[in-house]
Amino acid sequence: MVFFKTLVVSALLTVARAALDISNPAGLMVGVARVDITPPVNPGWLPLDEYDHEKLYVRAIVFSNNNETAAIIGCDLSNIEELVYQDAAAQVAELLDIPVSNIILSSTHTHGASPAGIGLFFTSENYGYYEVPGAAVEAVKIAMSKMEPAMVGYNTGSAHPNANRDAISPVTGLWTEAVNLTAPADREVEVLTFVRPNGSAIASYTSYAMHPVASYLTGYTSADWPGAMMRWIEKAFPGDVVAIYSQQASGDVNPRWLRTTTNDLLSMRLANITGYDVDHETIEVAVRNRSLPIARADPVYIRQVFTQIEALGIIVAEEVIRVMGETNDWDSNPTIWSKQQNVSCPGRKRLDNSTYNRAGHPGVYNTTNVAPIQIRTGVLGIGDKILVTVGAEIYTRIGWRIKAMAPMLKTMLVTMSNGKAPSGYIPDTESWSHLTFEVLGSNLLPGSCAEDSISQSLTDLASEYKQRISNNTSQ
Numbered sequence: 001m002v003f004f005k006t007l008v009v010s011a012l013l014t015v016a017r018a019a020l021d022i023s024n025p026a027g028l029m030v031g032v033a034r035v036d037i038t039p040p041v042n043p044g045w046l047p048l049d050e051y052d053h054e055k056l057y058v059r060a061i062v063f064s065n066n067n068e069t070a071a072i073i074g075c076d077l078s079n080i081e082e083l084v085y086q087d088a089a090a091q092v093a094e095l096l097d098i099p100v101s102n103i104i105l106s107s108t109h110t111h112g113a114s115p116a117g118i119g120l121f122f123t124s125e126n127y128g129y130y131e132v133p134g135a136a137v138e139a140v141k142i143a144m145s146k147m148e149p150a151m152v153g154y155n156t157g158s159a160h161p162n163a164n165r166d167a168i169s170p171v172t173g174l175w176t177e178a179v180n181l182t183a184p185a186d187r188e189v190e191v192l193t194f195v196r197p198n199g200s201a202i203a204s205y206t207s208y209a210m211h212p213v214a215s216y217l218t219g220y221t222s223a224d225w226p227g228a229m230m231r232w233i234e235k236a237f238p239g240d241v242v243a244i245y246s247q248q249a250s251g252d253v254n255p256r257w258l259r260t261t262t263n264d265l266l267s268m269r270l271a272n273i274t275g276y277d278v279d280h281e282t283i284e285v286a287v288r289n290r291s292l293p294i295a296r297a298d299p300v301y302i303r304q305v306f307t308q309i310e311a312l313g314i315i316v317a318e319e320v321i322r323v324m325g326e327t328n329d330w331d332s333n334p335t336i337w338s339k340q341q342n343v344s345c346p347g348r349k350r351l352d353n354s355t356y357n358r359a360g361h362p363g364v365y366n367t368t369n370v371a372p373i374q375i376r377t378g379v380l381g382i383g384d385k386i387l388v389t390v391g392a393e394i395y396t397r398i399g400w401r402i403k404a405m406a407p408m409l410k411t412m413l414v415t416m417s418n419g420k421a422p423s424g425y426i427p428d429t430e431s432w433s434h435l436t437f438e439v440l441g442s443n444l445l446p447g448s449c450a451e452d453s454i455s456q457s458l459t460d461l462a463s464e465y466k467q468r469i470s471n472n473t474s475q
């Protein structure tokens with residue numbers, strides 16, 4: 001009801017504005033596309049072929065107004081290496097004749113984006129590296145062929161299936177990867193929505209903080225819960241709606257439940273399964289260090305994993321759809337502006353072997369003559385909304401700091417986007433003292449540099465944009 005009333009009002013406003021603004025007869029235009037990049041079927045390890053998240057896609061939302069064009073591209077992949085990002089972004093920028101900063105290219109960070117039978121991170125180059133540029137260009141070309149008049153809106157909600165994953169083991173008393181319900185996790189669901197002038201959905205862009213790790217090491221190809229979420233949204237609406245997902249500040253955040261995945265891995269070693277939860281890290285370590293080869297689990301357990309992935313996806317998707325329906329700040333004539341800049345922080349080089357000390361004990365590092373670490377930050381302004389990007393996996397509190405600092409603009413945070421800094425995880429200042437696998441594996445020198453400079457850089461970019469749009473308005 002709220003949505004319907006809002007729509008009528010916005011539609012009337014749109015007509016009024018279009019009639020007055022002769023320099024912009026068309027207003028905002030948007031086109032969307034989805035390209036399948038699922039690995040070929042492995043005849044020795046057939047997919048279940050029962051769940052939507054068994055397919056991997058590259059999706060694009062291309063939008064333009066006043067001769068400015070931008071593209072949001074999302075990939076069902078674990079990550080996108082810096083050089084792959086640069087290649088893909090350069091090709092898309094050339095195709096659209098826009099600056100690279102007008103593009104947001106991100107991965108969902110699914111840990112199931114590998115051909116069947118192979119574990120993620122088991123090869124030097126993860127699946128999808130060579131597919132990204134071609135698929136991104138193809139998706140953008142299709143989207144460009146489907147541009148139509150649109151309005152953009154932004155709204156937020158919340159979902160609670162995530163939890164902090166830095167915990168102290170009750171058995172060893174050492175830091176480990178396990179659910180910690182007293183440590184922070186951001187529950188905000190951020191949603192940018194594109195609709196037609198009559199209110200029908202064209203696209204949504206969501207960010208939320210939760211590692212897609214339920215499919216990790218199961219040996220099956222999966223887009224994990226973001227894949228389930230995006231397909232649920234896409235199938236909820238008539239027509240070819242495209243839903244894209246990017247990670248928020250999820251460096252220290254997992255799903256609250258990994259029981260089904262733990263039992264799936266247990267079934268590979270033909271262990272007895274009680275049905276209860278078992279410490280996931282204890283079970284995962286043997287598969288991760290390859291002392292236990294990945295094997296096809298009992299189908300009973302992989303179906304439980306995949307059904308849980310579906311459930312996680314649906315829970316977040318339903319919140320996204322609710323939030324889309326309650327969006328009421330529709331803009332059919334947004335300014336489009338972008339800028340990127342790197343921040344630089346001191347680095348370190350790890351000398352001890354993480355296979356033997358993943359977490360719990362201090363690592364050994366060389367800090368002499370280590371090159372500073374560059375981290376790319378960016379802002380894509382769309383009217384009174386900004387998408388702020390970080391090319392790395394940041395911790396919850398850094399995300400909160402960014403949200404708190406960004407000045408008077410509707411701020412959507414997307415991480416693991418626009419390149420991949422050589423930093424590894426980026427813990428917040430307070431979390432450096434925790435001997436977790438993220439902290440030990442980070443190539444940054446512990447301290448406040450990353451938290452301070454990332455949030456300051458994004459604040460500066462946001463302020464510059466805000467100044468620009470207020471100058472335009474006052475002219």
Ligand SMILES: *[C@@H]1O[C@H](CO)[C@@H](O)[C@H](O)[C@H]1NC(C)=O
Nearest residue numbers: 022023024025065066067068
């Ligand atoms: C868009 O570009 C065209 C061609 O360069 C130009 O004629 C037109 O004035 C521009 N419109 C706006 C709103 O900047």
Ligand SMILES: *[C@@H]1O[C@H](CO)[C@@H](O)[C@H](O)[C@H]1NC(C)=O
Nearest residue numbers: 166167168169180182183184
């Ligand atoms: C959760 O994390 C906090 C630090 O953020 C730590 O003090 C606490 O011991 C942890 N709790 C558990 C159960 O691991």
Ligand SMILES: *[C@@H]1O[C@H](CO)[C@@H](O)[C@H](O)[C@H]1NC(C)=O
Nearest residue numbers: 196197198199200201238239
């Ligand atoms: C809105 O417009 C689209 C495109 O013209 C059309 O396909 C759709 O049926 C319309 N929806 C409603 C609710 O009017």
Ligand SMILES: *[C@@H]1O[C@H](CO)[C@@H](O)[C@H](O)[C@H]1NC(C)=O
Nearest residue numbers: 266267269270271272273274
């Ligand atoms: C599983 O349980 C059965 C019955 O208690 C027992 O005989 C068997 O040794 C157990 N197998 C393993 C791998 O623990």
Ligand SMILES: *[C@@H]1O[C@H](CO)[C@@H](O)[C@H](O)[C@H]1NC(C)=O
Nearest residue numbers: 282285286289290291355356
């Ligand atoms: C791999 O993990 C298993 C199970 O924890 C352990 O017994 C083994 O020593 C580990 N191997 C290496 C190389 O770390």
Ligand SMILES: *[C@@H]1O[C@H](CO)[C@@H](O)[C@H](O)[C@H]1NC(C)=O
Nearest residue numbers: 289350351352353354355356
């Ligand atoms: C760490 O140890 C494992 C197991 O012995 C070995 O395979 C790996 O190459 C080592 N990694 C490094 C960086 O030395």
Ligand SMILES: *[C@@H]1O[C@H](CO)[C@@H](O)[C@H](O)[C@H]1NC(C)=O
Nearest residue numbers: 349351365366367368369370
């Ligand atoms: C640390 O790095 C410096 C500079 O590359 C090098 O000279 C030194 O040998 C390294 N120290 C260790 C312990 O590897």
Ligand SMILES: *[C@@H]1O[C@H](CO)[C@@H](O)[C@H](O)[C@H]1NC(C)=O
Nearest residue numbers: 082342374375376420421422
């Ligand atoms: C910015 O940082 C990225 C990511 O680390 C790096 O690849 C790139 O070269 C840097 N750009 C500049 C201009 O320093």
Ligand SMILES: *[C@@H]1O[C@H](CO)[C@@H](O)[C@H](O)[C@H]1NC(C)=O
Nearest residue numbers: 464465466467468469470471
């Ligand atoms: C906005 O206007 C002020 C005052 O004229 C000027 O100093 C500033 O550079 C302008 N900012 C931008 C981003 O155009």
